[in-house]
Amino acid sequence: MEKKVESFHVIHKVPAGDSPYVRAKHFQLVEKDHEAAILWFWKAINSGDRVDSALKDMAVVMKQQDRPEEAIEAIRSFRSRCSKQAQESLDNLLIDLYKKCGQIDDQINLLKQKLRAIYQGEAFHGKMTKTARSHGKKFQVSVKQETARILGNLGWAYMQQQNYEAAEVVYRKAQLVEPDANKACNLGLCLVRKGRLEDARRVLEDVVHRRFAGLGSEEGHKTVSRAEELMREVEELERTNGASPPESDMLSLEEEMIIERLDLVMNEWAPFRSRRLPIFEEISPFRDQMAC
Template structure:
């Protein structure tokens, strides 16, 4: 009987371990474990958030509890609440978790309507700080790559990839202000470092917003021509097609009908000048960008 009971306990323990491994939840009966069970097994995000709060208040795996709670809140479209939670309670987390918490915030800012809740400037300052840390060697510690995690999967990311990613997010933040000239500069820098079709579409949108249709068309043709990484993916191709259609609808088409019958004299010259003035993109707003570029560079290097 005793031997059988021992075998049963061993078997039961093994089953519990296999259960936790299969559902990717830790073992035990703490608030954090119960929160993960509610999130992954019971599929009850509201209950999971309550239990994650309890875990944070109890000091139970605070680093993981705060990050996991923010992810669940994002899934429930409670992005603003998640942002405030991370900002308020990250002081309870370890020093080692601060970089990953920054990444959680970056993801939340990117996917939430930061313009609506007035957090664009917060997003921009966070991204600039992250870029400054990369430039100063504080994140990669002088190594060409580092290990990162996304959606539970680990992978290696290079300095070039991370810099381009952050610049892409910064460009998107500037577009929300909206400051399309600053966004253009940032996207161009990102494309120089690690080009891809998605950022190319965003860059073309910046140009469209400034009335620079020929430049936007050239970039979109590169995407549709398969010249950039990711060009063959469905979403960027579809977006490039939509933006190119917008360019065609906005860009004035040549109409020489009003020039027919004119002599090759002042009337003809005036007609050409008038058409050129109508077609030419406005450059009146280009000057302020140099102040923005200088300010942006100074803040990154200071």
């Protein structure tokens, strides 16, 4: 009988016991009753039963139920009861929830906050790597990878605001940290939206010619197909509007303001220079990259 009980918990990935959190997981994973699961997650939080996991799991269920606003409010209200170790994953959840709700300003502010933590050496609890989990598998993530990921998300958030000047700056910085074909496609799209077709073509050609690692995978083939589609859009725009005008070495006033603002933020992020992580020393200044 004991083996059957153990087997049940392993198969359904439900913890053993009869606490509010265990009941919530049972309703979530076995009964597929999301309303009951949310109710028992609330009870778990209020009774202090595995609060870290209960709050994160409840927010995930609410997101699946298309109730992201409630999930955001729950995290904001109860994250103070969670451990320091849980705060980073709660922030990651909030970023996804803000994106789902279209709360772009909140998403951007939180992404900048996460970059600030990395810049000051406070992310990953001061370590250079962390263990992450996806689809039940564990893997290692480096500070460099996390920085590039956050910058990519920040660039996309700016794209949603049609703030293409800021998006270009951030995407180019992400590519300096860790070149990536998908971010290159997004940078190409950004340049298309700005009408800089020749620049967009050069960026997209690198993807089409598979000058990035990992383009042999299924996901890589999708990225190449997307780049080829964007290239066709560039060619159509060139036929319709003619070749894009040559780029000036001078930055526009808006670009100057964005770069100055971001540089000021970067300076504020590191009041103690000794704590600055090596990854940021490897990144060229925004102005140098934009002038390339």
